[in-house]
Amino acid sequence: MQNSNDQTFKFFVIISLLVFLLFASFFIGRSMSVYNVDTSVSNQPQKNVISCYKCTSSLEDENNCEQFFVYNNECPLGTSQNPNGCAMAMGGNCPKINKTICYRCTSSLSDGNACEAFETSSQVCPIGSSSNSNGCALANGGQCPKIKTCYRCTQSVNDGNLCEPFQVEDINCPSNSSESPIGCAAAVGGACIHNPIICGPIDINNDNQITIIDISTFALYYGRFCSDSPFIPTSLPTCGGKDTNGDGKINKIDLDSINARLNLPNCYV
Numbered sequence: 262m263q264n265s266n267d268q269t270f271k272f273f274v275i276i277s278l279l280v281f282l283l284f285a286s287f288f289i290g291r292s293m294s295v296y297n298v299d300t301s302v303s304n305q306p307q308k309n310v311i312s313c314y315k316c317t318s319s320l321e322d323e324n325n326c327e328q329f330f331v332y333n334n335e336c337p338l339g340t341s342q343n344p345n346g347c348a349m350a351m352g353g354n355c356p357k358i359n360k361t362i363c364y365r366c367t368s369s370l371s372d373g374n375a376c377e378a379f380e381t382s383s384q385v386c387p388i389g390s391s392s393n394s395n396g397c398a399l400a401n402g403g404q405c406p407k408i409k410t411c412y413r414c415t416q417s418v419n420d421g422n423l424c425e426p427f428q429v430e431d432i433n434c435p436s437n438s439s440e441s442p443i444g445c446a447a448a449v450g451g452a453c454i455h456n457p458i459i460c461g462p463i464d465i466n467n468d469n470q471i472t473i474i475d476i477s478t479f480a481l482y483y484g485r486f487c488s489d490s491p492f493i494p495t496s497l498p499t500c501g502g503k504d505t506n507g508d509g510k511i512n513k514i515d516l517d518s519i520n521a522r523l524n525l526p527n528c529y530v
């Protein structure tokens with residue numbers, strides 16, 4: 262009877278161990294199978310080559326995007342898969358030069374203290390300009406430049422076509438002067454006054470007519486400059502001087518005047 266109880270107890274113990282082993286192997290197997298799933302199937306999306314768009318390296322082309330490719334499942338931070346989305350990916354705008362608007366006097370010398378705007382990449386407006394739209398004159402010491410340099414023949418009558426500078430408060434140089442340092446002779450008809458002579462009256466024989474006699478003498482003066490212009494007659498009526506228009510030189514203008522009066526009953530002007 263004692264042996265029967267022992268055998269029953271052993272049998273119970275063996276069955277219990279078998280049941281334990283069975284459950285243990287079941288749970289171990291299950292946990293292993295879960296572990297295997299985690300390692301065999303990745304949760305990460307599969308990578309591909311995709312095109313992305315980023316702001317160009319230029320700081321002056323506004324929000325232009327440029328394409329590039331990555332081997333990934335998404336575009337890097339600050340870039341976009343949208344061809345027009347690079348600015349948005351950068352927070353709204355691509356990086357750009359911070360331009361400063363400044364104001365300077367206009368190039369015109371006749372518009373007072375008018376200012377014109379211009380852009381600079383500097384943080385500070387250059388000397389002579391202002392960040393204030395009305396501040397250009399102040400930046401120039403109080404007023405914008407209004408002086409223009411022009412060139413005229415010198416007062417000397419022995420230095421050929423040499424020009425001398427002078428300044429005007431105007432946008433244009435006055436008549437008989439030039440903007441060019443070598444333009445003064447052209448401005449007065451081709452030559453500055455040099456070696457002027459006393460040209461005297463046109464009617465050299467005082468017969469109140471212009472004839473071949475007067476023409477012959479006139480020809481000797483052609484091209485010369487007169488120191489007695491405008492001619493002042495000593496009596497009236499008068500035929501005037503060889504420099505008929507009083508511009509200080511004998512040229513075609515005077516020749517035309519003489520030809521118009523040639524051989525007329527009188528040469529009065």
Ligand SMILES: [Ca+2]
Binds near residue numbers: 469471475
């Ligand atoms: Ca005469």
Ligand SMILES: [Ca+2]
Binds near residue numbers: 503504507510514
């Ligand atoms: Ca003349």
